[in-house]
Amino acid sequence: MTEDEISKIIIGCAIEVHRNLGPGLLESAYQECLCYELKKKGLKLHKEKPLPVIYKDIKLDQGYRIDILVENKVVIELKTVEHFTDVHSAQVLTYLKLGGFKLGLLINFHVSLLKNGIKRFIM
Structure with a gap:
C-alpha cells in the first residue's frame, strides 16, 4: 500500500473520530480513538x-x-490547538527527515470542520 493510499484511510478515520467526538477533548482521547x-x-x-x-x-x-x-510509512502528529504554528509544521518535517519517511499528516482536532485541521507534508 502506498503512502497516498494509507493517508486517505487515515483521513477518513480521523473524520470519523471527529464526527463522533467533536472538538474540545484532550489529544490523548483522539489518539486512542484514531488508533x-x-x-x-x-x-x-x-x-x-x-x-x-x-x-x-x-x-x-x-x-x-x-x-x-502507520505501516512504518506515514507519520501522524496530533494536536488540539486553536491554530497551527510554524513550530507544529517544523515538528512534522523533523520527524520525516530523521526517520526517512516520505509523508506526514498534522491533524488538529480542535476545529469545527476537520478538513480545515489537516496539513499534509511530503519529503
Whole structure:
C-alpha cells in the first residue's frame, strides 16, 4: 500500500473520530480513538514511537516521539490547538527527515470542520 493510499484511510478515520467526538477533548482521547479506527481498517501502527536523534557520535534514544506511525510509512502528529504554528509544521518535517519517511499528516482536532485541521507534508 502506498503512502497516498494509507493517508486517505487515515483521513477518513480521523473524520470519523471527529464526527463522533467533536472538538474540545484532550489529544490523548483522539489518539486512542484514531488508533482504534486505524486498527479496524487492518493497518499496522506504532503509538508514541520513539525516534532517536543522532548528533555526531551521540545517539539520543529518547529524542522524539511520533504520535502515530502507520505501516512504518506515514507519520501522524496530533494536536488540539486553536491554530497551527510554524513550530507544529517544523515538528512534522523533523520527524520525516530523521526517520526517512516520505509523508506526514498534522491533524488538529480542535476545529469545527476537520478538513480545515489537516496539513499534509511530503519529503
